[in-house]
Each structure stands twice: as C-alpha cells, then as structure tokens.
Amino acid sequence: MTNPFVDRAGRVQAVQKAIFTVADLIGPVVDLSRIYVDGLENLPRDGRFLLVGNHTTSGWAEIVLTPYFVHRELGVRVRGLATRQLADMRGIGRDVMEAAGAVVGDPETGAELMRQGETVLVFPGGGRDMLKFKGEEYQLLWQGRSGFARLAIAHDYPIVPVGLVGGDDVYHSLVERGGTWERMTRGLGERLHGVTGVGIPLMRGIGPTMVPRPQRMYLRFGSPIDTTRPARTPAAQWEATVKEQTQTALEEILDDLRTRRENDPFRNLNPLAWRRALRPALAG
Structure with missing residues (x-):
C-alpha cells in the first residue's frame, strides 16, 4: 500500500533536487565555518542505520547538520522522523521539510523506511527535549521512551548515537x-x-x-550499537537494554564534547581565533 509520507509528490522531488544540489556545492563554505565534526568513519557504509540524537534549544542545528554531514560522507538522504505537526503543515514549508527527508514519525512509517533500507534519524525526546529550563542543558529528556529501540531491533538496524553541543548555549x-x-x-x-x-x-x-549567542557547533557520530537480540533474552528486556546503551553512549558523547570545548578559543566564533580552532583527531 502506498504511504503518502514516503512516496513524495512531484513538486517535492523538484525541491529535493534543488536542496541537494545546493548541499553539494556549499562544502567549502561549511568548511570555512569550522564546524567541529568527528566520528564519520563510524557510519555504516551501506547507509542502513538509525541515528539517535539530542535536541537542543537552538531548534535547528542538530536537525540541519546531522543530515548534511551524513549526506556529505555517504551520499544518502537522511529520513528524519518528525512530530505529527508535519501532517498539519501546508504549502512550501511542508514541501521543503519532506524534500529534505522529514516524515511523520509514527511506527509504521519508520518501519517502511527501514524495510527500504534508508538512513533514519530520530530524536526520542521530541519537542520536550527542545524545551530546556535552567540547568537542563544537554540533558536527555526522553521520559522513558524506547520505541526507537524496538523499531531498530525489529529491523536489525544498528543504532548510531549522534550528539551535538553548542545548540543549548545559543539561548x-x-x-x-x-x-x-x-x-x-x-x-x-x-x-x-x-x-x-x-x-x-x-x-x-x-x-x-x-x-542568539554566537556559538560554534560540535557534532560527533558514535560507534554503532548492535541491536541483534541474543538468544533466550526476553524482547522487553532487550529493548530496555538497547535504549539504555544508546542513552548512555549519547550522554558520554555530550560530556566529552563539552569537555573538549572548554579549551577551544573559537567556541564563541571569535574570528581572531579561527586558525586556532579545535580540530578533530584524525581517524587511525
């Protein structure tokens, strides 16, 4: 059966072509901005994996930068599981979001994308994760949500935790x-x-x-987490285990990036410190 959120209209395909043509051309400009990104070597080369990330109060950095760098590395389009508000959108705004890869984040749509072997991105905290209050910077407000783990396990999809630091300091x-x-x-x-x-x-x-406060963005793709359920392990127990492994890995990424950022002279985008900006270590 045709899924209207996976099979896009012709006008959306035209917008998609324009978006990714621009994305392929702006690499030198992105490099000049000195966005810190590492761990790209951890991405499975077949593009068949689930990215699990943290939302920030900036509301845009992780949504734009994660798909951009995955596309730049692998040439694939990341399909982001968005809130149900996407279904209520109309006009060019919805066309752009769908063209960039966004789909309504219900379980059946996510399952269909995985059956097709696409790269999928989810933020388990949803909108709640963006609504940070004092002292909640870089906390994962997932409220026990583990549906992403259940989906990945069902389709034998490895999970790649992806953390972004900088977005919770813009405001x-x-x-x-x-x-x-x-x-x-x-x-x-x-x-x-x-x-x-x-x-x-x-x-x-x-x-x-x-x-907004000028802030450098720091992005890291962690090591893939195998979701294959061991024999004789109950399904509910394994789902909880995968969820916990993913959350722990992502929290460690965020902690390490914040530590690295402390001594980065370019963290506030001071142009005088551009040449001394912290750089990722080369993959061995």
Whole structure:
C-alpha cells in the first residue's frame, strides 16, 4: 500500500533536487565555518542505520547538520522522523521539510523506511527535549521512551548515537522547571508548543535580547550499537537494554564534547581565533 509520507509528490522531488544540489556545492563554505565534526568513519557504509540524537534549544542545528554531514560522507538522504505537526503543515514549508527527508514519525512509517533500507534519524525526546529550563542543558529528556529501540531491533538496524553541543548555549533559560512561572504557563504552553505538562521557558540570547549567542557547533557520530537480540533474552528486556546503551553512549558523547570545548578559543566564533580552532583527531 502506498504511504503518502514516503512516496513524495512531484513538486517535492523538484525541491529535493534543488536542496541537494545546493548541499553539494556549499562544502567549502561549511568548511570555512569550522564546524567541529568527528566520528564519520563510524557510519555504516551501506547507509542502513538509525541515528539517535539530542535536541537542543537552538531548534535547528542538530536537525540541519546531522543530515548534511551524513549526506556529505555517504551520499544518502537522511529520513528524519518528525512530530505529527508535519501532517498539519501546508504549502512550501511542508514541501521543503519532506524534500529534505522529514516524515511523520509514527511506527509504521519508520518501519517502511527501514524495510527500504534508508538512513533514519530520530530524536526520542521530541519537542520536550527542545524545551530546556535552567540547568537542563544537554540533558536527555526522553521520559522513558524506547520505541526507537524496538523499531531498530525489529529491523536489525544498528543504532548510531549522534550528539551535538553548542545548540543549548545559543539561548539561556531564566526559569526552572517546576517553578512558579513554568507551572502557571503549562496550559498556554500546550497550546503553543503542543507538549503536555510543560510550560514556556523564558529565554535570552545576547544580553537581555533574543539575538542568539554566537556559538560554534560540535557534532560527533558514535560507534554503532548492535541491536541483534541474543538468544533466550526476553524482547522487553532487550529493548530496555538497547535504549539504555544508546542513552548512555549519547550522554558520554555530550560530556566529552563539552569537555573538549572548554579549551577551544573559537567556541564563541571569535574570528581572531579561527586558525586556532579545535580540530578533530584524525581517524587511525
């Protein structure tokens, strides 16, 4: 049966061609920006794997940079499992998202993509992971979600954890989760961002403004996690194990990137420190 979110309309294919033509041309510009990226050698060469990443308050860096560098390395289009709000979008915005690879992140769509052997990207925290409050930078707010592990296990897909540091420093939250402001704004927050039980973070960028803070982005692709279930291991137990392994690996990536960033003179995009920017170690 045809899946409308996998089989795209002709106009979406035209936008797709334009997007990836531009992506193939802007490599030198991206290199000049000194985005820190390592671990590309960990990506399975057949493109058949599930990327599991962390959302950040920037709302764009991990969504754009992860597919870009995978495409640049392997030549494949990453299919991002988006929120159901994608289905409600209309016009050019939806066309662009679908052309770039986004699909509604329900289990059947994800399963169909894996049956076709495509590269898939998921952020288990969803929108909740973007709504960071004071002190929650780079925390994985997954709320026990393990559907991604169940999907990968069912289709024998290795999981590649991918962490991004920098996106949670573009804006700083002024209020704590569970505080008076957050509790008072939960109803309004649900109407605005669609996440139940979460209020509206008060954020600031440079000074008291919403101008984003200049931050270098640090991206790492971890080692693949084998999801093949061992004999005599109960399915539910193995799902929990794979979920925990993935979360632990991703947390370690984020911790290490933050440590590396501490001594990077280019972390705030100071042009005078451009030539001294931290560089990834060459793969052995």
